[in-house]
Amino acid sequence: MNPLLMSLLLVVGLAVFGRTMVFKFRLLMALEPTDRADHLLERLKNMAIIAIGQKRLVGRKKEWASGVMHALIFWGFCVLILRSLTLYGEGFVHGFQLPFLGEEHLLGYLYVCLKDIMEGLVLVMVIYAIFRRAILKPSRMHNTREAYLVLCMIAVLMISDLLLDGARYNLIALHHNPGALDYFNNPSYGSEFLWTPVAVKAAALISGLGADGTKGVLTAMFWLHIITQLSFLNLLPLGKHFHVITALPNVFLKSLGYPHEKTKVLDLEDEAAWENESLGLNHIHQLNWKQGLDLYTCTECGRCKEVCPTYVTDKPLNLLDFNDSLKKELLATADNLIKRAQLAATIKVDGDPGQIEETRAAMAELTSQNTLVGDVILPDTLWACTTCRACEQVCPVTIEHVPRIIAMRQGQTLMAETYPKELNAAFKGLERNGNPWGIGYDKRADWAEGLGVKRMADDPDVDYLLWVGCAGSFDDRSKKVSVSLVKILQKANISFAILGVEEKCTGDFARRAGNEMMYQMMAQENIETLNTYKVKKIIAACPHCLNTLKHEYPQMGGHYEVIHHTQLIDGLIQSGKIKLNTKVQGSLTYHDPCYLGRYNEIYDAPRSILQSVSQQGLTELDRHGRESFCCGAGGGRMWMEETIGKRINRERAQEIAGQDVSTVAVGCPFCLTMIEDGMKEINKEEQIRTQDIAELVAKNML
Amino acid sequence: MKILTTVKRVVDVELNIHIENGAIVEDGLQYVINAWDENGVEAAVQLKENNNAQTTLVSIGEQDNTDMIRKCYAMGIEDAILIDDPALVAPDAFAYAGILQKVYEKGDYDLVITGKQAQDTDSGQTGIILAEYLQLPCVSNVISIEVMDEAHIRVSRLGDSGTEIVEITLPAVVTVSDSINEPRLPAMRGIMMAKKKKIQVMDLAALGTSVEAVGGAAPKSEVAEFMKSKTRQAGQKFEGDAAQITAQVVELLANEAKVF
Numbered sequence: 003m004n005p006l007l008m009s010l011l012l013v014v015g016l017a018v019f020g021r022t023m024v025f026k027f028r029l030l031m032a033l034e035p036t037d038r039a040d041h042l043l044e045r046l047k048n049m050a051i052i053a054i055g056q057k058r059l060v061g062r063k064k065e066w067a068s069g070v071m072h073a074l075i076f077w078g079f080c081v082l083i084l085r086s087l088t089l090y091g092e093g094f095v096h097g098f099q100l101p102f103l104g105e106e107h108l109l110g111y112l113y114v115c116l117k118d119i120m121e122g123l124v125l126v127m128v129i130y131a132i133f134r135r136a137i138l139k140p141s142r143m144h145n146t147r148e149a150y151l152v153l154c155m156i157a158v159l160m161i162s163d164l165l166l167d168g169a170r171y172n173l174i175a176l177h178h179n180p181g182a183l184d185y186f187n188n189p190s191y192g193s194e195f196l197w198t199p200v201a202v203k204a205a206a207l208i209s210g211l212g213a214d215g216t217k218g219v220l221t222a223m224f225w226l227h228i229i230t231q232l233s234f235l236n237l238l239p240l241g242k243h244f245h246v247i248t249a250l251p252n253v254f255l256k257s258l259g260y261p262h263e264k265t266k267v268l269d270l271e272d273e274a275a276w277e278n279e280s281l282g283l284n285h286i287h288q289l290n291w292k293q294g295l296d297l298y299t300c301t302e303c304g305r306c307k308e309v310c311p312t313y314v315t316d317k318p319l320n321l322l323d324f325n326d327s328l329k330k331e332l333l334a335t336a337d338n339l340i341k342r343a344q345l346a347a348t349i350k351v352d353g354d355p356g357q358i359e360e361t362r363a364a365m366a367e368l369t370s371q372n373t374l375v376g377d378v379i380l381p382d383t384l385w386a387c388t389t390c391r392a393c394e395q396v397c398p399v400t401i402e403h404v405p406r407i408i409a410m411r412q413g414q415t416l417m418a419e420t421y422p423k424e425l426n427a428a429f430k431g432l433e434r435n436g437n438p439w440g441i442g443y444d445k446r447a448d449w450a451e452g453l454g455v456k457r458m459a460d461d462p463d464v465d466y467l468l469w470v471g472c473a474g475s476f477d478d479r480s481k482k483v484s485v486s487l488v489k490i491l492q493k494a495n496i497s498f499a500i501l502g503v504e505e506k507c508t509g510d511f512a513r514r515a516g517n518e519m520m521y522q523m524m525a526q527e528n529i530e531t532l533n534t535y536k537v538k539k540i541i542a543a544c545p546h547c548l549n550t551l552k553h554e555y556p557q558m559g560g561h562y563e564v565i566h567h568t569q570l571i572d573g574l575i576q577s578g579k580i581k582l583n584t585k586v587q588g589s590l591t592y593h594d595p596c597y598l599g600r601y602n603e604i605y606d607a608p609r610s611i612l613q614s615v616s617q618q619g620l621t622e623l624d625r626h627g628r629e630s631f632c633c634g635a636g637g638g639r640m641w642m643e644e645t646i647g648k649r650i651n652r653e654r655a656q657e658i659a660g661q662d663v664s665t666v667a668v669g670c671p672f673c674l675t676m677i678e679d680g681m682k683e684i685n686k687e688e689q690i691r692t693q694d695i696a697e698l699v700a701k702n703m704l
Numbered sequence: 705m706k707i708l709t710t711v712k713r714v715v716d717v718e719l720n721i722h723i724e725n726g727a728i729v730e731d732g733l734q735y736v737i738n739a740w741d742e743n744g745v746e747a748a749v750q751l752k753e754n755n756n757a758q759t760t761l762v763s764i765g766e767q768d769n770t771d772m773i774r775k776c777y778a779m780g781i782e783d784a785i786l787i788d789d790p791a792l793v794a795p796d797a798f799a800y801a802g803i804l805q806k807v808y809e810k811g812d813y814d815l816v817i818t819g820k821q822a823q824d825t826d827s828g829q830t831g832i833i834l835a836e837y838l839q840l841p842c843v844s845n846v847i848s849i850e851v852m853d854e855a856h857i858r859v860s861r862l863g864d865s866g867t868e869i870v871e872i873t874l875p876a877v878v879t880v881s882d883s884i885n886e887p888r889l890p891a892m893r894g895i896m897m898a899k900k901k902k903i904q905v906m907d908l909a910a911l912g913t914s915v916e917a918v919g920g921a922a923p924k925s926e927v928a929e930f931m932k933s934k935t936r937q938a939g940q941k942f943e944g945d946a947a948q949i950t951a952q953v954v955e956l957l958a959n960e961a962k963v964f
Contacts, residue, residue: 270896415892416892416893417892417893419892423886426886429889434718435718442716442719443719443734445719503732517892519895
């Protein structure tokens with residue numbers, strides 16, 4: 003079309019874009035390392051399903067319309083990339099075609115057809131998106147000018163390309179093709195137009211123009227498309243639309259094997275770490291590069307806050323803002339961060355100590371004065387989180403919110419000593435008696451008195467260790483669950499034993515509250531005990547214990563096969579070892595515990611059991627399964643007062659009370675306490691009983 | 705201001721204490737810092753933070769006490785002395801006070817803070833006897849300490865008829881109640897740093913005294929026997945409406961308790 007102009011536009015457009023990208027990349031590389039180069043096939047699969055397949059957008063029933071809208075725009079862009087390349091080529095070579103996409107290949111026609119339809123669809127979707135933002139205004143949305151600008155640019159891209167094709171069609175069909183402009187290089191007949199219904203419709207809109215006017219439209223649309231596209235490219239990295247570029251790599255690089263990056267086992271014996279205050283996440287440079295990429299990738303869609311149990315109960319944690327605050331701090335301190343990392347790279351282990359000292363001092367100068375908690379994120383915001391992972395489960399670009407929060411809490415608990423002091427009683431109880439209630443450790447097995455339950459100390463030659471957990475051992479309500487579970491195991495002749503007074507808290511809550519020291523103390527002692535008895539299989543009655551035993555103890559040398567009691571019970575029912583009377587139990591609903599569902603993907607076993615105990619079947623709550631609503635007790639919140647906003651458990655109890663059921667089943671002692679308390683608060687505890695699945699099974703066993 | 709605070713290592717009363725043949729069964733027991741002494745440590749550390757006081761801690765016992773002392777370091781105590789002498793067997797309050805007197809005399813202290821009693825014996829005498837030995841003013845059951853000037857403090861104590869405010873001239877001894885403060889959890893960082901801190905360990909000779917001189921050889925009081933405390937019997941729960949419950953209670957009072 004005009005090689006000189008095209009060259010100029012490309013050089014300027016790509017040079018500015020390249021400069022921005024190099025800066026963004028260098029900034030990421032200045033952050034802490036993390037290894038994400040493994041399991042390439044699994045990563046590709048994740049990318050194909052979650053990013054390219056748009057699973058979390060299309061697959062979310064609640065918002066399927068906007069999901070489909072986004073997916074069509076995204077897929078439209080994917081299709082249009084080839085068309086764009088063709089147009090850039092056209093700028094230099096008249097009638098440029100990519101290999102296999104020319105007139106001599108059927109693929110060329112198919113592509114033209116697909117492109118045409120996608121452009122039409124994208125245009126419709128953009129109009130819907132603008133309508134949705136401006137008129138429907140979903141509450142989670144964060145309406146910005148940037149969003150409208152980007153939508154308009156997308157519309158311009160579609161319209162300009164459709165009119166470009168329309169003008170070309172008119173020139174061929176109405177004006178005898180004066181410039182032989184068709185991209186299939188067929189001067190007599192644009193045969194591909196049989197495949198492009200949308201462009202032909204667009205052509206009708208400008209059919210009134212003469213040959214010169216039509217040629218003018220064609221040229222104008224061509225350059226408008228190119229200029230808009232290059233501007234669009236340069237606009238993307240500046241705001242939330244950076245996700246257009248970073249979402250695919252972000253999903254590709256997501257954590258594998260565990261829903262998010264596991265909490266690091268901090269080296270607490272490292273004196274330098276205590277002196278440099280480098281334990282936990284205290285300053286922005288301590289983020290790892292993947293966490294930086296997460297910040298780049300946030301689309302500000304607000305799904306995270308919409309599903310967050312704390313945000314919807316009026317607490318200050320708004321993950322969208324949380325991300326944004328971190329991103330602002332990252333970008334504001336970017337130059338110093340890069341310089342700091344360059345200095346750090348010059349330190350050699352065997353270097354001159356004086357020199358190293360000097361470099362470290364220079365690095366300290368470049369460290370941001372802002373503390374992440376206090377200056378960037380407020381303490382109440384940080385401590386509101388229940389670590390329920392609803393935000394992560396719903397995030398379309400797999401941002402990992404919770405590990406950052408835990409690492410920041412580590413900084414608060416270990417270094418700054420500014421954690422909520424109401425946790426002290428639970429920490430002290432853990433330290434002295436191995437349970438957050440602080441009840442004498444020697445009373446741990448009192449609940450099992452007279453039940454004929456073996457201790458590992460008496461006979462370690464059993465199939466399973468029953469991990470009772472602190473709640474099941476000390477909390478009067480949860481002790482009933484332990485007793486029910488024992489009855490089931492005994493009825494099914496399962497060979498099992500408990501640790502009794504040798505069991506200690508797994509340390510779950512301490513770790514999530516940032517007290518890595520207390521966690522490691524608990525974990526070390528438990529692993530030592532478990533390994534002494536050569537324990538291989540564990541039944542856990544608490545999802546928090548399950549999660550820690552299964553995923554976190556291996557980090558410290560404890561490797562066990564851990565199952566939740568509902569998994570075992572389901573197996574016993576399936577195999578006929580436990581028979582149930584389905585006529586007794588009335589209507590049921592089920593509250594999914596976060597650490598059972600979202601952390602460990604155990605959704606089916608509890609449901610299968612509940613189907614078996616109730617003749618009336620299971621009524622699902624509005625928020626269930628992957629989008630279940632937290633009870634409010636996770637992440638150490640069990641041991642803290644809930645003084646801001648509405649109470650989370652009450653909110654959940656009200657949702658449950660909206661169902662016509664006589665029982666709400668749970669599979670976690672914390673949920674049991676919270677939901678039952680919530681039911682009491684709204685005076686529904688008599689109408690709707692809160693029961694653990696084990697209790698329902700024990701009660702209905704034949 | 706130089707403060708001396710005392711800590712005793714006591715059996716964890718959260719545990720079931722078993723008695724056999726008049727003695728406590730040691731198996732399965734664990735030991736912790738006496739809760740009132742922990743309040744004393746917290747009070748001392750607060751005086752350090754707010755009034756620039758210097759804090760020294762003293763504990764009488766064996767090497768087992770060092771874990772507890774390090775936690776006090778982590779809470780903010782600056783120096784610690786452990787009096788460990790094998791000749792000391794089952795000291796009573798007089799013996800403890802006798803030893804503390806020597807410790808006091810070796811340092812130039814302005815204020816001694818002790819817990820008002822220990823969780824194991826609940827005798828509540830050591831601090832008061834120490835004050836008597838030292839001929840110092842003493843206020844017990846203290847719930848707040850306020851520094852007036854270098855030579856005076858104002859304390860409030862829980863008396864029988866309410867809070868009493870007492871101004872005392874230093875040096876003095878106070879024994880603190882558990883309502884004086886909420887002891888902090890030892891700082892994580894402090895715990896790590898405390899590992900390196902030295903504890904001054906002395907026997908009685910190093911203190912310039914002997915087990916006889918402090919009254920440890922022939923204690924004035926001795927525990928003759930431990931007995932199991934009576935456990936309260938479980939209560940009875942009545943169900944039904946007010947009239948039904950009243951009828952049941954009256955029936956039991958009349959026929960079982962025979963109060964009518």
